[in-house]
Amino acid sequence: MVRGQTACGDCGIIIDVDDFDTTHQYSCPRCHSTFYRPGESYDLVIMMAITSMLFFVPAFFLPIMTLEIMGQSHSVTLFQAVWFFVNDGYIVIAIIAAASGVLIPLALLGLILMMAIALKIGYDPRSISYLIRLYERFSGWSMAEVYLVSIFVAMIKLGGMAELSLEFGLFSFSSFLVTFYITITWFNPHDLWNQDDLEN
Amino acid sequence: MTWKTDVSEEKSLCRYCGHVQEDTVSECLQCGAILHQRIPHSIMLTWGYALAAVLFLIPANLFPMMVVTALGNDEGSTIMEGVIYFFKHGEAAIGAIIFIASVAVPIFKLAVLFFLLAIVHLKRHDKALLGTKLFHAIHFIGKWSMLDIFVVALMVSIVQFQSLASIHTGGAAIAFASAVVFTIIATEKFDPRTMWDEIENTKGDYQCVRRL
Ligand SMILES: [Zn+2]
Ligand SMILES: [Zn+2]
Numbered sequence: 001m002v003r004g005q006t007a008c009g010d011c012g013i014i015i016d017v018d019d020f021d022t023t024h025q026y027s028c029p030r031c032h033s034t035f036y037r038p039g040e041s042y043d044l045v046i047m048m049a050i051t052s053m054l055f056f057v058p059a060f061f062l063p064i065m066t067l068e069i070m071g072q073s074h075s076v077t078l079f080q081a082v083w084f085f086v087n088d089g090y091i092v093i094a095i096i097a098a099a100s101g102v103l104i105p106l107a108l109l110g111l112i113l114m115m116a117i118a119l120k121i122g123y124d125p126r127s128i129s130y131l132i133r134l135y136e137r138f139s140g141w142s143m144a145e146v147y148l149v150s151i152f153v154a155m156i157k158l159g160g161m162a163e164l165s166l167e168f169g170l171f172s173f174s175s176f177l178v179t180f181y182i183t184i185t186w187f188n189p190h191d192l193w194n195q196d197d198l199e200n
Numbered sequence: 201m202t203w204k205t206d207v208s209e210e211k212s213l214c215r216y217c218g219h220v221q222e223d224t225v226s227e228c229l230q231c232g233a234i235l236h237q238r239i240p241h242s243i244m245l246t247w248g249y250a251l252a253a254v255l256f257l258i259p260a261n262l263f264p265m266m267v268v269t270a271l272g273n274d275e276g277s278t279i280m281e282g283v284i285y286f287f288k289h290g291e292a293a294i295g296a297i298i299f300i301a302s303v304a305v306p307i308f309k310l311a312v313l314f315f316l317l318a319i320v321h322l323k324r325h326d327k328a329l330l331g332t333k334l335f336h337a338i339h340f341i342g343k344w345s346m347l348d349i350f351v352v353a354l355m356v357s358i359v360q361f362q363s364l365a366s367i368h369t370g371g372a373a374i375a376f377a378s379a380v381v382f383t384i385i386a387t388e389k390f391d392p393r394t395m396w397d398e399i400e401n402t403k404g405d406y407q408c409v410r411r412l
Contacts, residue, residue, distance in 0.1 A: 007206045007213035007220050010332050012393040014204040014211065014220070030203055031332045031396065035218075067358065081357045090356075090369045093377055097353035100346065129231040132216055140388060143343045143350075149297070150350030156294055157355060161270075193217050193230060 008035055022194050039188025042116040048186060049113045052179035056106060059172035065155060068163035077169060078102065101147030104138050105180055111135045112187045125192040132189050139184070144177050207397060212237040242391040243320055249386035250313045256379035257306060264370030266352045276370050279303065279348060301347035302376070309338045309345070309383050313390065320394045328395040335392045342387060345380045349373060 007014050011031035020026075026036040039045070063075035082098040111131055118128050151173070155164050206213055212223040212235045219230035223237050239245075264276030277285065279302045286295030312334045318324070319331045352373050359367045 005220055006218050007211060008393075009213060009215055010335075010392045011328070011396040012205045012207060012213075013396075014206060014209050031329060031392075033332060033336070065358075076358050081354055083357075090374060093349060093353055093369060093373055096346075096377055096381070097350050100343075101350055126231060129216070129233065132231065133233055136216055140339075140384065143346055146301075146343055146346050147350050150347050150354060153294055153298065153347065153351045154354040154358065156291060157351065158358065160289075189216075190218050193219070 006035060008033060010035075022191060036190065037188060039191050040186035042120055045112060045183060045187045046116045046120070048179055048183045049109050049116070052109055052176055052183055053106075053113075055172050055176035055179060056109075059169055059176045060102070062169035062172060063167040064151060064169035064173060065167055066165045067158065068165075069161065075167065078173065097147075100141050100143040101150075102144065105142045105144040108135060108138060108142055109180060109183060111138075112183060115189070115192065116187070119192060128192075132192065135189060142184075144180060148173060148177055203399075205396075206237060206393075238393060238397075239389060239391040242389055242394055243317065245389040246313065246317060246386050249382045249389060250310055250317070253306075253310060253379045253382035253386060256375045256382065257310075258375075260372045260376035260379050263372040263375065265348060265372045265376065266355065267368045267370050269366045269368070278370075278372060279376070282348070298348055298351075301344045305341055305345045306379060306383060309342055309387070312338050313383070313386055316390060316392075316395065323398065325396065325399045328399075331395045332392050335387075335390065338387055342380075342384055345383070346377070349377050349380070 004020075005014060005016055008028040008031060010033040011028060013028065013030050015028065015035070017026065020036075023038050024036075025034055025038060027034045060078050063077050064081075066073055066075045068074075082094070082102060111134060115128055115131050115135070118131075119125065151170065155166075158164060206220070206223070210223045211220050212225070213220050214228040214231060214233055214235055216233045217228060217231040219228055221229050221235070223235075226235060227233065228235055261279055264278050265282060267274055267276040269275075279298075283295050283299045283303070286292065286298065316331050316335060319327045352367075352369055356367045356369055
């Protein structure tokens with residue numbers, strides 16, 4: 001809980017927070033790092049997380065692009081792009097790319113949904129604190145936005161050897177990314193412990 | 201201005217829930233997470249992972265990122281050759297993006313990490329504010345160095361669908377991915393509070409803050 005007294009996670013000073021509320025941003029007087037950032041209500045977070053998950057399904061299973069080489073055309077889905085790479089033998093790279101580009105963002109969304117819904121139906125935040133720790137551990141490894149840009153770069157590179165056209169899956173993946181970012185910006189894990197303030 | 205710190209007050213902060221408690225407590229009283237006043241072995245681990253990243257960057261730049269086999273010819277291209285290819289073919293914007301992501305960002309990130317370590321070792325508390333800002337900056341941009349790895353991963357899987365050309369990952373891909381991952385771990389292990397610690401000892405009048 002931030003109310004009363006907290007410490008700055010970036011420089012270690014003890015900060016007295018006398019008039020704490022969950023609608024303002026608080027930063028450290030010594031190193032200027034933000035130590036509290038307001039989030040949105042969990043109802044909004046749940047709605048946005050569900051929207052984002054709905055975009056994920058077509059993003060993953062519908063073609064993101066169609067390649068045409070000498071009359072042969074092939075549609076590529078993200079699912080195939082993630083899966084087929086395993087055949088190349090560089091399994092480590094396949095796992096890193098699939099995990100950080102696609103799977104970890106999805107897992108973070110799932111964790112946010114579980115935490116927000118658990119709190120809404122009256123769980124004690126203590127009983128789901130392992131979910132918060134999982135969330136914090138993985139949040140630094142989510143690279144979906146880099147993955148999206150890499151799709152465009154790959155398309156431009158392939159443009160030299162094939163006819164390319166964009167497909168609906170790429171639009172869905174972009175929408176997934178935008179709603180995913182809104183969700184993680186709105187979701188503030190520290191607010192699990194500031195429930196009294198959110199009620200007001 | 202005098203500051204009370206978690207060290208001087210013998211407190212520790214839970215990084216998961218923000219609760220502050222006596223530093224004799226080993227598990228957070230509010231959420232049950234394991235507490236450390238500072239990240240354990242922060243400086244040593246940051247050195248280790250950062251140096252490992254530097255070592256992996258060498259083969260990452262010498263060997264090809266991917267090998268294109270077209271009509272029986274093998275053609276490999278390193279990171280810099282890939283960048284030059286885009287500049288030559290009039291795609292300067294993409295060339296610049298790949299150069300920033302694969303060359304500039306990793307070098308900048310490692311340079312900042314060594315600068316932060318120098319601040320800690322040389323006790324340059326006057327640079328702690330700048331160091332903290334740089335620390336936030338490398339957290340934000342670090343993941344972009346994975347761009348070229350993702351491009352290679354995508355190209356390999358996409359081109360496997362047809363037989364005229366095939367693309368395989370070169371030796372540099374695994375080295376570069378390791379360098380990026382080690383740099384991210386080095387950043388996670390670095391505890392910015394170590395730059396601010398012992399600030400009391402450098403300015404005599406802050407000593408009175410410590411209560412026993
Ligand atoms: Zn601070
Ligand atoms: Zn805690």
